[in-house]
Amino acid sequence: MADETENQPAEPEEGTVEAPDTAPEVAVETEEKPFIYVQGFAGLPFKLDLPLHEALADQLTKGYLRRVANLDGDPYVPEEESPEVAALPEERPALNANKKTWVGWAVKNGMTPDDAEALTKTDLIEKFGTDN
Structure with missing residues (x-):
């Protein structure tokens, strides 16, 4: 009969520390999606990713949502290079x-x-x- 300790991992020697099992680090490039800020009827600005869902685009077109420059609710000033968004x-x-x-x-x-x-x-x- 084989020794039962053969299949068990060896215990670390006294004074040594084993590194935890970790997966190798993988660099993930996160590209930020284009977005806009809008202000809803409650007055709170929030961020929407582009492209907008058709229902949200309709709300912008109809005036239920208003585009703002940032989360502070500053007025939006259109820029030439900004993406085409309903308004x-x-x-x-x-x-x-x-x-x-x-x-x-x-x-x-x-x-x-x-x-x-x-x-x-x-x-x-x-x-x-x-x-x-």
């Missing part, structure tokens, strides 16, 4: 633009998002579609 329209939309764009235009002109969404596209065009 309130800067100029009056074309008559054939979709309703959410017209809702955004109404919000840009002082209407609340909920009130603008309650109107039809035709109502929005009648109220905000002409230069006064």
